[in-house]
Amino acid sequence: MDIKKLFGFEGKTVVITGAASGMAKSAAELLISLGAKVYGIDINQITLPIEHAYYADLGEKENIDAIVNDLPEKIDALFLCHGIAAFPGNELKVQKVNFYGQKYMAEKLLDRISDQGSVTFISSVGGFGWESIYQEAVELINLPTWEEAMKWYQEHPDKIQNSYVFAKQCLLSYVTYRCMDPMYMNRKIRINAINPGDTITGLTKDFNKSTSPTGNEKEGEEMISNIFLKSWNGYAAQPEEMGYPLVVIGSDICSYVSGQLIYIDYGLTSNWKSMALLNKNEKSIMEISEESQK
Numbered sequence: 001m002d003i004k005k006l007f008g009f010e011g012k013t014v015v016i017t018g019a020a021s022g023m024a025k026s027a028a029e030l031l032i033s034l035g036a037k038v039y040g041i042d043i044n045q046i047t048l049p050i051e052h053a054y055y056a057d058l059g060e061k062e063n064i065d066a067i068v069n070d071l072p073e074k075i076d077a078l079f080l081c082h083g084i085a086a087f088p089g090n091e092l093k094v095q096k097v098n099f100y101g102q103k104y105m106a107e108k109l110l111d112r113i114s115d116q117g118s119v120t121f122i123s124s125v126g127g128f129g130w131e132s133i134y135q136e137a138v139e140l141i142n143l144p145t146w147e148e149a150m151k152w153y154q155e156h157p158d159k160i161q162n163s164y165v166f167a168k169q170c171l172l173s174y175v176t177y178r179c180m181d182p183m184y185m186n187r188k189i190r191i192n193a194i195n196p197g198d199t200i201t202g203l204t205k206d207f208n209k210s211t212s213p214t215g216n217e218k219e220g221e222e223m224i225s226n227i228f229l230k231s232w233n234g235y236a237a238q239p240e241e242m243g244y245p246l247v248v249i250g251s252d253i254c255s256y257v258s259g260q261l262i263y264i265d266y267g268l269t270s271n272w273k274s275m276a277l278l279n280k281n282e283k284s285i286m287e288i289s290e291e292s293q294k
Ligand SMILES: NC(=O)c1ccc[n+]([C@@H]2O[C@H](COP(=O)([O-])OP(=O)(O)OC[C@H]3O[C@@H](n4cnc5c(N)ncnc54)[C@H](O)[C@@H]3O)[C@@H](O)[C@H]2O)c1
Pocket: 017, 018, 019, 020, 021, 022, 023, 024, 041, 042, 043, 044, 056, 057, 058, 059, 081, 082, 083, 084, 097, 122, 123, 124, 125, 126, 195, 196, 197, 198, 199, 200, 201, 202, 203, 204, 239
């Protein structure tokens, strides 16, 4: 069996965002070795030997419009991977970079994605419990323009206070809501998201700082370890432990996989779910994770 043929990326056009670093960089490396023509987009320098690198802040509408104009006419697989951490004051930016800009870009490119193509996002275990904001997310998703979405955010400052979590939950709601939408389904374009657990990447420092109430990196590191690792005596993942499965999900190997929110967290969120089901009540992630450390 020819492994490259199984993936189906040979000679195919692939667009991947966030390709300068971390998970998307390792995904792009694999895509190149599988024979894909890779077009990468980032704000930082992309060092891989790809077909073409574009540089833009994908949190701004006009930048996305310009990049979309320049991208190839036909795209076989789109991977939307870029993301930032949340700090006080950047709540709206987090929505634009981590969710709304990604939704906007995917839908702008949809006409150019081949039949049976794929769109794959990186959300997060931070999006666990997305069902609780589904109604609001769908309201936001259904707004017809970027400007109306920005107005929605302005009118709902309380919703975006927990900004990283809300953006990642919106992304998971989007995959769930849109997977059977005619815009994807009529041409059998698959849409999925992976939800990574704690992974050592370019974002690690920022996550540590943003998790600590005082912005203290060391304290944040300890808190992240308590939430995501201690309960299973675990360890943080390497970027390729997320980037490689991401490629598999966007590939022909997963030709029947769509609408899926795939947690790559060594079972952590399944355990949270199990505890919530056994307790038969709704608990927040923090409550469940605190319990799991006892
Ligand atoms: N690292 C983790 O523990 C973890 C856990 C769960 C989810 N995630 C998610 O994984 C995805 C990949 O991040 P990573 O951990 O590999 O981090 P990373 O920092 O190594 O990679 C993210 C890339 O996105 C780029 N980027 C950031 N803002 C951008 C913008 N506005 N426009 C264009 N490019 C931009 C960065 O320059 C960087 O190259 C992100 O969506 C992140 O939220 C990370």
